[in-house]
Amino acid sequence: MSALxxxxxxxxxxxxxxxxxxxxxxxxxxxxxxDEVLIAHHELEVGMTLNPHSHEDFDQLVFIASGRCRYxxxxxxxxxxxxxxxxxxxxxxxxxxxxxGPCVNIDYFVPPRADLLAQLELPTGx
Numbered sequence: 820m821s822a823l824x825x826x827x828x829x830x831x832x833x834x835x836x837x838x839x840x841x842x843x844x845x846x847x848x849x850x851x852x853x854d855e856v857l858i859a860h861h862e863l864e865v866g867m868t869l870n871p872h873s874h875e876d877f878d879q880l881v882f883i884a885s886g887r888c889r890y891x892x893x894x895x896x897x898x899x900x901x902x903x904x905x906x907x908x909x910x911x912x913x914x915x916x917x918x919x920g921p922c923v924n925i926d927y928f929v930p931p932r933a934d935l936l937a938q939l940e941l942p943t944g945x
Contacts (some may be wrong), residue, residue: 824854826941834860836942843868850939857931857939863888863915863922871914879907879926881915886922890915 837849837860845867863886871891883899887938890897893911902912907913917925928935 822854823852823941832942833897838940840938841905843870850935851941852931852936852939855929856881856930857928857935859926859928859932859935861915861926863917863920863924863925865917865920865922867917869914871912873910873912874932875910877928877932878909879913879928881886881905882909882925882927883916884923884925887919888915888922888924 832851834849834851834887834932837851839849839862841847843858845864851858851860864942881899881904883890883901884901887898887900890905890907890913892905892907892913896916897905899905916923
């Protein structure tokens with residue numbers, strides 16, 4: 820297990836202070852994590868390439884902060900807009916299709932996803 824918590828206790832971090840990376844055309848991501856949870860902030864453009872996938876080891880909690888999308892889970896589309904949550908069960912194929920953008924999709928992973936944790940870049944100031 821990582822030891823992020825001791826460095827984060829009492830530290831205020833803003834999304835704008837975390838580096839944003841383009842992970843594919845139309846998809847930009849920022850990552851924040853503690854020892855117990857990883858949060859992935861995605862800015863999604865309408866018309867981006869869709870990416871159906873699944874996770875076998877954890878559920879995924881989706882939150883739409885702005886924009887609108889159709890979030891597909893196990894073949895069922897769910898219309899989502901600002902303030903919407905959706906729980907994606909482990910093993911279910913899912914993907915997001917932005918319909919009004921940019922769509923800001925914030926994903927919560929417990930425990931933290933190891934593949935994303937390896938990409939974590941926390942700001943040094945604050």
